[in-house]
Amino acid sequence: MVQNPTQSSRESEEIISRSWVQRFCVRHAIVFKKLSGEAAGVPSATSDDWLSKVWPTIREGYSDSDVFNADETGLFYKLTPDRTLHFKGEKCSNGKISKERITVLVAANMSGSEKRKLFVIGKSKNPRCFKNVKNLPVDYYNNQKAWMTTDLFNKFLLDWDKELKKKRRKILLLIDNCPSHINLRDFEFIKVVFLPPNITSVLQPMDQGIIQKIKTNFRKQLVLRFLQDVEENRETKISIDIETDNGEEDEEEQLDIPPLTDALRAAQLLKKFVMCNTDKQNSYLSGLITVLPVMRSRPQKNEAESRLNNASFSYRVRLIEDGITRNVPVCLKVFLSLHGITGRRARYVRESLLLTRKAPVDMRGKHNTRPHRLRGHKTESD
Known part of the structure; x- marks a missing residue:
């Protein structure tokens, strides 16, 4: 008996169900992920060639503890999680997503034994939350857009170079070639090396999970603070308010x-x-x-025709x-x-x-000239 090929294909399609596909993915460790990042667009031969031929020559004479990498990242410090647990059938909605951000510069050495203070850039010059705070766990600077600039990056390296001068220690700093890293000064104890263009997503050490770990820890502390405020029945406030340039609070605070x-x-x-x-x-x-x-008295017409306050x-x-x-x-x-x-x-x-200099008195229905005066009201003549 010859089997109809069309009939056999239809039977095979009916056998493969959605549950069978799910079990197949679990059995072979197949997961569904979103495509992100730029690593797929980097030729593997280019990065391997740089690591095998160029990098050993650059780092020659420097130990692992003297090789550093620095990179900036944007942190949306008010951004709340977009997922939560709720009962089935109930409406689950969220407010407007916050887009307030700061820039954080992360730097550490190759051995992981030394981490620099986070270099934070915000918009406020004198944030109100820093009031009465003597020592900050980070180095804070500001500009209008909270972005890293060449002047701020030079400031970061200059202060670091002064610290190294006291210790008579020389280091190698590996950074990318973004616009704020160009036109740098010549530093005595810091040798700046730029990563090759277009392959920083693969060679940048800070992009291999270090920055992601920092943001994960920050988001964890943010959620814990939300939960604590809910238990204590108080409003959660996370903000960097602006004060005036002379250090005094603005008019609203006064x-x-x-x-x-x-x-x-x-x-x-x-x-x-x-x-x-x-x-x-x-x-x-x-x-x-x-x-x-x-x-203020500023008449729009002539002084004789205008009515001044x-x-x-x-x-x-x-x-x-x-x-x-x-x-x-x-x-x-x-x-x-x-x-x-x-x-x-x-x-x-x-x-x-x-x-x-007194409050006005309502005289409606209380005048002597009124023919039918309201009862119960007395005038001054009465």
């Missing part, structure tokens, strides 16, 4: 302005304000508005935290929004403070 979330809690306290009558509301608002001297005003919102009442400075827009009043109402209170 005024002791809380975060926006704290300011929004004032809305819960405004229920009593809404339930009061107009006179009590005006008295409450007058206590939160302060008359100040004119800060007689005074300036500052606004506050009253908060109660842990039984303590305090007034928080806010702008006019926030003041109007939180109290639910219009700009005309605020202008009415300001004019009364400016003229009488």
Whole structure:
């Protein structure tokens, strides 16, 4: 009996199921991975030729402890994990991914016996989190984009060269040929050698798992901090805030302005304000508005036609935290929004403070000229 080839092929296709493929991959240690990196594009003959012929000549006269490698990497220090455990059927969502980053320069020797301090580059000149900190575990510098520049890399090597001068020790430093590593100075105790172009992904020692280990440890500590804050029921804050160049805190810190979330809690306290009558509301608002001297007078028209300001005003919102009442400075827009009043109402209170230094009194229905005056209200003539 001759078997139909078409029928046999269909039967074989039906036999191979998805579970059979999974067991086959497990049995032969086949895994599914994402393609990443540039190592596949590097010819193996080029790297092998450099390691066998060029590298022995370069490192001649240097021991393993005197051969160093340095490389930069970007660290997204606010980036949270994108995977978690959750119950089936529940919605699992995350907020916007943070793109705030710093640059970290990692350097160590060939034997692994010596590791340099991490050279960290951020955007803030005087981060607020460094306040009252005498000794940092890293060397911190800054620029506008938190990138490594030629000046900063020269600074890093110059300080290192001064340390080696005291010990009368010479080293070999292996680096890549990125733009910030070009136009370097001549150092007395540091011999700088550049890796061949386009094959640094294979020959760069720091790219063989050292930088990955540093980021893994940082991410682990970040997750542990999240868990600790959840157990202690407190908000997690990871930030590098900016201070002024003279070392003083910015205007927001000097005024002791809380975060926006704290300011929004004032809305819960405004229920009593809404339930009061107009006179009590005006008295409450007058206590939160302060008359100040004119800060700036710049008329757009001629001085005779323009209406100059007689005074300036500052606004506050009253908060109660842990039984303590305090007034928080806010702008006019926030003041109007939180109290639910219009700009005309605020202008009415300001004019009364400016003229009488008192809160305005609601005279609606209280005038003697009104034919049918409201009951229960007495005028000054009564």
